[in-house]
Amino acid sequence: MPAIAEVLSTNAPRPAPRGNDLPTCPVCADSMVAAEASAFLTESIVSYLWTCDTCGYGFVTKHSMKRFACN
Numbered sequence: 001m002p003a004i005a006e007v008l009s010t011n012a013p014r015p016a017p018r019g020n021d022l023p024t025c026p027v028c029a030d031s032m033v034a035a036e037a038s039a040f041l042t043e044s045i046v047s048y049l050w051t052c053d054t055c056g057y058g059f060v061t062k063h064s065m066k067r068f069a070c071n
């Protein structure tokens with residue numbers, strides 16, 4: 001019985017350095033530098049608007065934010 005080992009790896013190679021969660025353009029894979037705009041969808045979810053400088057593609061990412069309670 002052959003031993004099949006599958007190594008789970010991330011789907012796409014990420015050239016961006018770790019700790020940098022800036023997204024990459026889904027069209028040309030260029031890395032985004034800064035969000036064009038941001039908006040809170042809820043108290044804990046913020047969305048960012050990104051526009052690719054290279055191809056002009058725009059997309060939105062959503063991020064859940066930990067709320068820090070200030071009592």
Ligand SMILES: [Zn+2]
Binds near residue numbers: 025028052055
């Ligand atoms: Zn692009």
